[in-house]
Amino acid sequence: MPRQRRTGGAERPSLRGVGAALTSLLALAATSLVAGPAAAATGEAGPCALPRTEAHHSLGVSDWNDAYPRPDRPLDAVMIFLSFPDHRPAVTPGELAADHFPATTQFFRRASYGKFTLRPHPLRQWIRMPETSDHYGIRRDWDNGRRGAYLRDAVAAADPQVDFSRYAVVYLVADPDAPGVDSDATKVVNFDEPLHADGTDIRRVVTVFERHPPDRNVLAHETGHVFDLPDLYHRPADGKGDWDTHVGDWDVMGSQFGLAPDLFGWHKWKLGWLDRRQVVCVQSSRDITLEPMAAVPAPGVSLGTRLAVIRTGEDSAVAVEARSSTGNDSTTCTEGVLLYRVHSKTPSGGGPVEVIDTHPETGGCGDRSVYAPLADAPLRVGEAYSVPGGHTRVEVADRTPSGAWTVRITTGV
Incomplete structure (x- = not known):
């Protein structure tokens, strides 16, 4: 995301295949498409419906990529709060959950005309990561190896407390005040090979490193990627200059700070x-x-x-x-x-x-x-x-x- 503006239960199957799955992560900006079968679009597509292509997050509407959950029904999302050995959190999981909900649910309910409800399920406790926050090298353009270690550790640490089979969306929310946490690293990470936990595939997670309070509409933007929507901003080669020359304020997938953030x-x-x-x-x-x-x-x-x-x-x-x-x-x-x-x-x-x-x-x-x-x-x-x-x-x-x-x-x- 650009930052150009700021104001216990029954035993479940164990986590399997994490190391292998994390050896080839795709960051959100990658151009390859996570493969998945096609599903017919709602109703007949018609002559103006562009075909879905191999482009990452293609805007073709001829069919739907079933590798992504389609938000045409209520979907459940788990929020997992991660702390680190080198910092005692200054805020509670409840306070961080309130940073994003119910605002994100309300955004999607309005945008969908009531056809979609995102139901958050925040944990009430911190999940302790095994390494310090600076160990993972958290940053926007993250080293694949360190990012893989972070996700491997996070999912393994949360697995005893979370039944991943219940959720279509996974948010990993880091302690915002830990010294190694960089808010620019907030993004969706897609897996070349899905993780397998609790009898279900985990194809992608939203890594949240937002400050408290966070950027406006940031989780609406990131959740849009979970539903196969593309980034609409332009990232300058040197990271400097205008990021919003393509769509400006018009659509949250361009900028979470936009004055007219409803989806196109x-x-x-x-x-x-x-x-x-x-x-x-x-x-x-x-x-x-x-x-x-x-x-x-x-x-x-x-x-x-x-x-x-x-x-x-x-x-x-x-x-x-x-x-x-x-x-x-x-x-x-x-x-x-x-x-x-x-x-x-x-x-x-x-x-x-x-x-x-x-x-x-x-x-x-x-x-x-x-x-x-x-x-x-x-x-x-x-x-x-x-x-x-x-x-x-x-x-x-x-x-x-x-x-x-x-x-x-x-x-x-």
């Missing part, structure tokens, strides 16, 4: 929270009424159209959605109709989504935005934009009394 409609389509009834594939000129992406309908009220898609190539599309100051986007800098490009062959961290700046000469909320040039990217009522390199024009014709946006999309221009 494309992500919601991939996860199964939107289906063909809420996604319009534009193949000829037409008018579409788009409900704001972050707006959660009242009980019994249908979602309405949330996403319009124009296919631009074998593995590319332009997506159109409305964003307004509601739900997860309540702190947004600008309301309007957002356009972005999607590339299903581009891996996580390589720019699989690129927001189109319809106001390239201006910016917005420079004192709050993670990347001001894209803060005013959406089109407003009365504005139109011709997408470069294509034959598509998008015009915002009106906004309805209910807050939806009437969009005229012209193709072949």
Whole structure:
């Protein structure tokens, strides 16, 4: 994650194969894909659904990679709190759990329109690691051997207290004040070969090294990776400069500090929270009424159209959605109709989504935005934009009394 801003029970099967499984770890930024069988996407994919590719965290929506849990039903997550011999924790597991929950559960419940609930199960006690905190060399770009030792020790130490077969998500939360803990090391670690404990495969874990209190929305971002969502930020080669040039504030997978962190409609389509009834594939000129992406309908009220898609190539599309100051986007800098490009062959961290700046000469909320040039990217009522390199024009014709946006999309221009 970029840090550019800060303000006892029955006996169970023993842990097996840990050493072998940890010899080839894949960090989150790796470009290879954890293999898994495909499962059909929700409903018929349709002509605008890009194919899933071998790219790490591919944004193809043609099918689902079953190596990842799909958040279309309630899922249970265990939080394991790790202490070290060289430091006595100054905070309690309960305080650290409260840093992230219920806020993370609420984020996903709003983003999914109530279709997904993340149920946390935090341990009430510290699990003692066998080595000191500095022994593991914890840092962002972590040595594979030391990271492997950390994960091997953590899972082995927790196994007597945790039945891993009960959980789809595993959070390993380190004592934030231990001298060897580096908050930049917070990330998801995928295993080439899954660990096997309590009769279940552990394919990935979330290693949490956050300070107390933590970065806003950090666990929503990391948990998104558990559900096969990519990093949308750009990491400069030297680690310096702007990290948020691809999507700015628009989506928590770009920045946990974003002013409009709700997930893109494309992500919601991939996860199964939107289906063909809420996604319009534009193949000829037409008018579409788009409900704001972050707006959660009242009980019994249908979602309405949330996403319009124009296919631009074998593995590319332009997506159109409305964003307004509601739900997860309540702190947004600008309301309007957002356009972005999607590339299903581009891996996580390589720019699989690129927001189109319809106001390239201006910016917005420079004192709050993670990347001001894209803060005013959406089109407003009365504005139109011709997408470069294509034959598509998008015009915002009106906004309805209910807050939806009437969009005229012209193709072949």
